[in-house]
Amino acid sequence: MFDTLTERLTQSLKNVTGSGQLTEDNIKDTLREVRMALLEADVALPVTREFIAKVKEQALGQEVLTQLSPGQAFVKIVHDELTKMMGEANQSLDLAAKPPVVVLLAGLQGAGKTTTAAKLSRYLKERQKKKVMTVSADVYRPAAIKQLETVSNEVGAEFIPSDASEKPIDIVNRAIEQAKIKFADVLIVDTAGRLHVDENMMDEIKALHAAVKPTETLFVVDAMTGQDAANTAKAFNDALPLTGVILTKTDGDARGGAALSVRAITGKPIKFLGMGEKLDALEPFHPERVAQRILGMGDVLSLVEEVERKIDKEKAEKMAKKLQKGGSFNFEDMLMQFEQMNKMGGMMGFLDKLPGMSNAGLQQAIEQAKPEKQVKKMESIIQSMTLKERRNPELMNPSRKKRIAAGCGMDVAEVNKLIKQHAQMAKMMKKFANPSGLGKMMRSLGGMQKQFGGGGGGPLFGNNNPKK
Numbered sequence: 481m482f483d484t485l486t487e488r489l490t491q492s493l494k495n496v497t498g499s500g501q502l503t504e505d506n507i508k509d510t511l512r513e514v515r516m517a518l519l520e521a522d523v524a525l526p527v528t529r530e531f532i533a534k535v536k537e538q539a540l541g542q543e544v545l546t547q548l549s550p551g552q553a554f555v556k557i558v559h560d561e562l563t564k565m566m567g568e569a570n571q572s573l574d575l576a577a578k579p580p581v582v583v584l585l586a587g588l589q590g591a592g593k594t595t596t597a598a599k600l601s602r603y604l605k606e607r608q609k610k611k612v613m614t615v616s617a618d619v620y621r622p623a624a625i626k627q628l629e630t631v632s633n634e635v636g637a638e639f640i641p642s643d644a645s646e647k648p649i650d651i652v653n654r655a656i657e658q659a660k661i662k663f664a665d666v667l668i669v670d671t672a673g674r675l676h677v678d679e680n681m682m683d684e685i686k687a688l689h690a691a692v693k694p695t696e697t698l699f700v701v702d703a704m705t706g707q708d709a710a711n712t713a714k715a716f717n718d719a720l721p722l723t724g725v726i727l728t729k730t731d732g733d734a735r736g737g738a739a740l741s742v743r744a745i746t747g748k749p750i751k752f753l754g755m756g757e758k759l760d761a762l763e764p765f766h767p768e769r770v771a772q773r774i775l776g777m778g779d780v781l782s783l784v785e786e787v788e789r790k791i792d793k794e795k796a797e798k799m800a801k802k803l804q805k806g807g808s809f810n811f812e813d814m815l816m817q818f819e820q821m822n823k824m825g826g827m828m829g830f831l832d833k834l835p836g837m838s839n840a841g842l843q844q845a846i847e848q849a850k851p852e853k854q855v856k857k858m859e860s861i862i863q864s865m866t867l868k869e870r871r872n873p874e875l876m877n878p879s880r881k882k883r884i885a886a887g888c889g890m891d892v893a894e895v896n897k898l899i900k901q902h903a904q905m906a907k908m909m910k911k912f913a914n915p916s917g918l919g920k921m922m923r924s925l926g927g928m929q930k931q932f933g934g935g936g937g938g939p940l941f942g943n944n945n946p947k948k
């Protein structure tokens with residue numbers, strides 16, 4: 481998502497340099513380019529206009545932090561305005577209401593409502609420990625009810641059967657009763673999609689909405705439709721009060737116009753992003769992180785979260801404890817690090833999230849260097865060591881190296897390379913051997929981009945950002 485926009489923006493933002501301060505003159509061209517970039521990303525024209533006007537006003541208003549260069553200051557302004565445009569902070573679902581909290585999903589045909597019902601169930605179950613039930617009020621499309629049943633089973637949400645001969649309102653009222661009896665926390669209601677926003681459809685969903693009085697009414701919309709997504713969301717919102725929007729198929733959307741326009745056009749927050757067909761591909765929408773990602777700063781915060789979720793916490797803690805007590809980072813620990821990296825989707829998945837890594841050429845170079853293969857090599861070298869050797873790196877000597885190399889079919893030179901690599905990692909680990917070490921490590925990895933020759937918009941904004 482946002483690939484094209486990122487490339488365009490980072491290109492144009494690099495051009496704001498020069499001396500002293502931001503002037504009408506030195507930002508004129510850049511503003512024009514930013515405007516073009518947004519329009520090409522399919523951001524709605526009025527939204528783009530307002531955005532440019534605000535950025536200009538801020539830039540010339542000079543409430544700019546003096547420790548930043550003009551370029552950095554300008555990027556900061558663009559970043560802050562992008563964040564505001566998307567709604568400042570993440571808005572989660574209102575789960576504080578009296579249970580069962582009813583979540584009504586509406587949207588056009590094929591937008592991803594049924595899939596999203598299952599994704600949301602899974603999300604609420606896993607991350608918020610909620611008991612979730614689902615029901616389908618789609619009595620029009622054959623097999624629609626069955627589809628919801630299948631995906632609900634897949635994510636372990638309790639599915640309430642319904643029948644195509646029933647009226648949607650009856651289905652939902654019955655489902656609410658059942659959800660009460662079973663003490664469900666949340667009831668997710670999947671509805672039928674239509675081809676257009678027509679009167680019939682609006683009437684039915686309005687009646688359903690009035691009868692059910694859902695706590696959350698979410699409009700599910702395909703991000704690939706760009707600014708149209710924002711316009712259909714607005715049409716819905718005019719008819720029934722939405723509480724939020726879920727953007728789906730952002731994995732296939734290189735432009736990002738929908739994400740940028742929805743809030744400004746509807747006044748309603750995007751609450752989640754659907755990022756793939758799999759039922760775990762749903763993420764809360766965080767405007768600031770998305771703004772950072774657009775500007776090529778990488779999504780460091782998401783990365784840290786993802787790392788924390790996926791990493792085998794216990795193992796990591798054990799290692800951290802050992803390092804704190806003055807223990808050394810041995811080959812066994814190194815092997816574990818590689819395993820964790822693999823769990824996170826390998827090197828590319830990892831790098832994609834680091835600041836400044838959005839530069840396409842750089843990614844290509846890394847891809848060609850085949851880091852995955854390097855890691856595999858290093859893993860097999862460690863695997864060919866004895867347990868004693870893995871735990872005591874200082875035991876390494878020429879004859880051991882020779883044996884290890886023979887054991888994995890590699891040269892002693894390769895073994896030496898691994899030992900050198902290990903020494904470097906051990907040094908780094910020592911530095912970060914404290915409870916907040918992970919965050920620090922991530923930040924220092926952010927600095928890696930400089931060794932790679934920089935790239936993207938990261939360095940512009942990077943170390944001088946006073947807050948971070």
Ligand SMILES: Nc1nc2c(ncn2[C@@H]2O[C@H](COP(=O)(O)OP(=O)(O)OP(=O)(O)O)[C@@H](O)[C@H]2O)c(=O)[nH]1
Nearest residue numbers: 589590591592593594595673728729754755756757
């Ligand atoms: N790539 C991708 N595909 C998605 C995403 N969300 C849904 N889909 C796909 O979109 C197609 C339609 O999804 P459904 O959930 O059936 O859509 P719906 O809105 O319920 O459709 P109707 O009930 O016919 O109106 C399916 O093939 C899904 O796998 C997403 O975030 N990314």
Ligand SMILES: [Mg+2]
Nearest residue numbers: 593594618624
């Ligand atoms: Mg459906």
